[in-house]
Amino acid sequence: MLNVRSLAASIVLAAGAFSALPAATMAQERVPAAEFAQLGAISSPTLSPSGSQLAYLSRRDDRAEIRVSNLQTGETISLAANDVRIGGMFWVDEDMLVIRGGIATQLDAVRGVVDFNLLMAFDLRTQEFRRLIRQGRRMAFNPDTSNVRGVDRENRRVLVQVSSNLGTPDLYWADVDTGLASLEIAADANNAGWILNRNFEPVARIDRGSDRRYMTVSLAESRSRFRSLRRPEGAPQITSILGLNADETELLVTVDREGFADTVLSIPLDGSGNETIIYEDTRFEIGGARRDPHSREVIGLVLAEENVSTLWFDEEWESLQTELEAALDADVVTIASWTEDRRSMIISADYNDRPSHFFLLTENVNGQLELSAPMETNPVVAGLELPERRSIEYTARDGTTVQAYITVPDTPGPHPAVVLPHGGPAARDYGGFDLFAHFLADRGFAVIQPNFRGSDGFGYNWRRAGYGEWGLGIMQHDVSDAVAYAIQQGIADSERVCIAGASYGGYAALAGAVYTPELYACAISINGVSDLQGMLNYTASRSIAGGAAVRYWRESMVGSATSADSGYLRARSPAENAARAGAAVLLLHGRDDSVVPINQSERMDSALRSAGHPVTFIAQEGGDHWLTGYQARLQVLEEMERFLFEVLGDPAD
Known part of the structure; x- marks a missing residue:
C-alpha cells in the first residue's frame, strides 16, 4: 500500500x-x-x-482508439474502436487485455436494431483480437456475453455468466488464448444467480420471488444440493447481493427496511442469525460494492x-x-x-x-x-470558466422534497432556461460536469435537472411512486414544479423556458409541450417515446428482449406488469394528443437506436404536422440511443443551440 x-x-x-x-x-x-x-x-x-x-x-472527433502505453518505455499501441461502444477494460495479465464492447446491428429475424454486448481479448504479444464466448447449445442466440464474474490469471481464463435459452444464469470459463468456452455450471429454472468465493466456487445460489423484487439465498452443500440460509424471524427482505466479506464467513447484502432508502447487512453464513448493520441511509441508495480486482x-x-x-x-x-x-x-x-x-x-x-x-x-x-x-x-473545455453545477432541493405541489441540480450562468437573472429531465425513467442525475448542462449554461441558459419521483437511487418507494405516472401524473408534476421553483427564485424567465431530454427525458419533453403548454416556449426530444402502446408493441415483438423488458415498460408506464389499458396509454401518449401542443418542437432521433425505435419520433412528427403545429424533425444517420458517435453528439448540440436561439433568443443579446 x-x-x-x-x-x-x-x-x-x-x-x-x-x-x-x-x-x-x-x-x-x-x-x-x-x-x-x-x-x-x-x-x-x-x-x-x-x-x-x-x-x-481515447476519442477525438470521429476517431475512437484503445491505447496501451508502456509506462517504462513510452511506447504506445493504438487500436481502432470507431464502431464499438466501449464499456470498460480489464487485464488478465501483462500480455492480455479484455475489452467489453457493444455493437448494434440489424437482424432479419428481429424487429429493429439489436445491441450485442461481448468480450474481446487483445493479445499484446501477437497484437490480435479474439472474441470470447460464442454461441453454444444452451445459448443458441444471446445478445449479452459480457457479464464477467471473475478472472483466473494463473490459468488465463475468464468466468462469464450467460443467460441460457431458458433465461437461467449459466457460468462459463472462457480461455483468453483460444476464445473457447466451457460450461462450468448449468443453472436450473429457479436460479437467478450465484455467490462465488475467491476460488470461483459457488458458495450459494440466489433465487427471486414471484414479485422479482426480493431475493432468497440457499447455501451450497454440493454443486447440486442447496439448503436455505437461516435468518431470524421477521428479518428484512434481501434486495441485492454485494458479495462476501474478507474471510468469506459473512454475506453482504442490501435489505428493505422501513424508513430507509437502503440498508447494508452482514449476514453470517453459519446461520447464527447475528446480522449486523454495516451502513444505512434514509435518503439515498448505495451504488454497489467496491471490489479489489486482484483479490476479488x-x-x-x-x-x-x-x-x-x-x-x-x-x-x-x-x-x-x-x-x-x-x-x-x-x-x-x-x-x-x-x-x-x-x-x-x-x-x-x-x-x-x-x-x-x-x-x-x-x-x-x-x-x-x-x-x-x-x-x-477535455483540455479545451477544462480551461473555461463554467458555472458550478449545484445540488438543491425544492418542494413539489404535494409538499414532497425533490432533489435537483441547477447550473446558472454568472450573469444577472432571470435567465432563459432549460429544464432537463433525465432518461430511464429508472435512472438519476449525479453531480459533477454534465455535457448538456454546461454546454447550455455556457450559452447563457439556466439549467435545472430534477430527480423526480420515479428516479432511481432514492429508495424503492421513490422509484415506485413513479409507476403509472407518465405524462399526467407525479413524474411530470415534479418536472413542472422544478420549473416553478426556478421562476420563483428568479433563476428562470417564465416567458422563455424550454424542456429538453433524451429517451424518457424526450418523452417528458413532449409531454410538457402537450399537457402543460402554458409552461414552455419550446420542447426538444432526443430519441424520445411518443406512443406508449407502440413502444409496448415494439418491445413485445422483439423475442430477444423477452418478457422482462415488457414487464418493465408496463410496470413503469401503467403501474402493472401484467396489463396495459389502451385508453389509458392513448391519454398519456403525446402523439395521440399532438393537437394540444403549444410549444415549438424539435425532434432528433438516431436511425440505429436499439432501445426506442425511430418511428416513435416519426409518429410524433406526423401527428404535429397533421395538427398544423410547427415541428422540426432530424433523423440522425448512424445515430444510436446513447449518442455514442461524435457526429451525432455534435449535431444534437448544434441543433439544440440553433433551435433555442431561434425560439428563446440568444442570451447574450
Whole structure:
C-alpha cells in the first residue's frame, strides 16, 4: 500500500501543475459545440497488474482508439474502436487485455436494431483480437456475453455468466488464448444467480420471488444440493447481493427496511442469525460494492449521494482517501485503478464546473510518492470558466422534497432556461460536469435537472411512486414544479423556458409541450417515446428482449406488469394528443437506436404536422440511443443551440 505520510508533499506539485492549466477570462468567447462534443482524450484508464502498462480509451472527433502505453518505455499501441461502444477494460495479465464492447446491428429475424454486448481479448504479444464466448447449445442466440464474474490469471481464463435459452444464469470459463468456452455450471429454472468465493466456487445460489423484487439465498452443500440460509424471524427482505466479506464467513447484502432508502447487512453464513448493520441511509441508495480486482474481496461501498464517493472498510484505504481529498482541488476524488501490490494507482478528480482529470500516483524505489501531471479528459473545455453545477432541493405541489441540480450562468437573472429531465425513467442525475448542462449554461441558459419521483437511487418507494405516472401524473408534476421553483427564485424567465431530454427525458419533453403548454416556449426530444402502446408493441415483438423488458415498460408506464389499458396509454401518449401542443418542437432521433425505435419520433412528427403545429424533425444517420458517435453528439448540440436561439433568443443579446 502507498505510504500516505508522504502524500501531501507530492500533491502540492500536482496542484501546481493543475493551476497552470489555461484559464479563460470572464469575457471568454463561446467555445464551439465541436469541443463540447468531445467525449474525452482519456477515459476508463486501467493499470496492468504490475503497473508497467496503462490502457485507456481515447476519442477525438470521429476517431475512437484503445491505447496501451508502456509506462517504462513510452511506447504506445493504438487500436481502432470507431464502431464499438466501449464499456470498460480489464487485464488478465501483462500480455492480455479484455475489452467489453457493444455493437448494434440489424437482424432479419428481429424487429429493429439489436445491441450485442461481448468480450474481446487483445493479445499484446501477437497484437490480435479474439472474441470470447460464442454461441453454444444452451445459448443458441444471446445478445449479452459480457457479464464477467471473475478472472483466473494463473490459468488465463475468464468466468462469464450467460443467460441460457431458458433465461437461467449459466457460468462459463472462457480461455483468453483460444476464445473457447466451457460450461462450468448449468443453472436450473429457479436460479437467478450465484455467490462465488475467491476460488470461483459457488458458495450459494440466489433465487427471486414471484414479485422479482426480493431475493432468497440457499447455501451450497454440493454443486447440486442447496439448503436455505437461516435468518431470524421477521428479518428484512434481501434486495441485492454485494458479495462476501474478507474471510468469506459473512454475506453482504442490501435489505428493505422501513424508513430507509437502503440498508447494508452482514449476514453470517453459519446461520447464527447475528446480522449486523454495516451502513444505512434514509435518503439515498448505495451504488454497489467496491471490489479489489486482484483479490476479488469487497473492500468498500459506493455511496451514490449528490456526488458518488466510496466508503472504505479498511483504515489504510480510508486514510489514503482522506489524504487525497485534502490535497487535491476537486469536488470528488476516486481511486479508480490500482496494481496488485497497490504501489501504483489511477486517481480520478471530478469537478462541478469542468471535465474530470486523471492522475497517476506511484511510489518510487525510495518510497517517495510521485504524482503525474493531470491527464485531461477535455483540455479545451477544462480551461473555461463554467458555472458550478449545484445540488438543491425544492418542494413539489404535494409538499414532497425533490432533489435537483441547477447550473446558472454568472450573469444577472432571470435567465432563459432549460429544464432537463433525465432518461430511464429508472435512472438519476449525479453531480459533477454534465455535457448538456454546461454546454447550455455556457450559452447563457439556466439549467435545472430534477430527480423526480420515479428516479432511481432514492429508495424503492421513490422509484415506485413513479409507476403509472407518465405524462399526467407525479413524474411530470415534479418536472413542472422544478420549473416553478426556478421562476420563483428568479433563476428562470417564465416567458422563455424550454424542456429538453433524451429517451424518457424526450418523452417528458413532449409531454410538457402537450399537457402543460402554458409552461414552455419550446420542447426538444432526443430519441424520445411518443406512443406508449407502440413502444409496448415494439418491445413485445422483439423475442430477444423477452418478457422482462415488457414487464418493465408496463410496470413503469401503467403501474402493472401484467396489463396495459389502451385508453389509458392513448391519454398519456403525446402523439395521440399532438393537437394540444403549444410549444415549438424539435425532434432528433438516431436511425440505429436499439432501445426506442425511430418511428416513435416519426409518429410524433406526423401527428404535429397533421395538427398544423410547427415541428422540426432530424433523423440522425448512424445515430444510436446513447449518442455514442461524435457526429451525432455534435449535431444534437448544434441543433439544440440553433433551435433555442431561434425560439428563446440568444442570451447574450
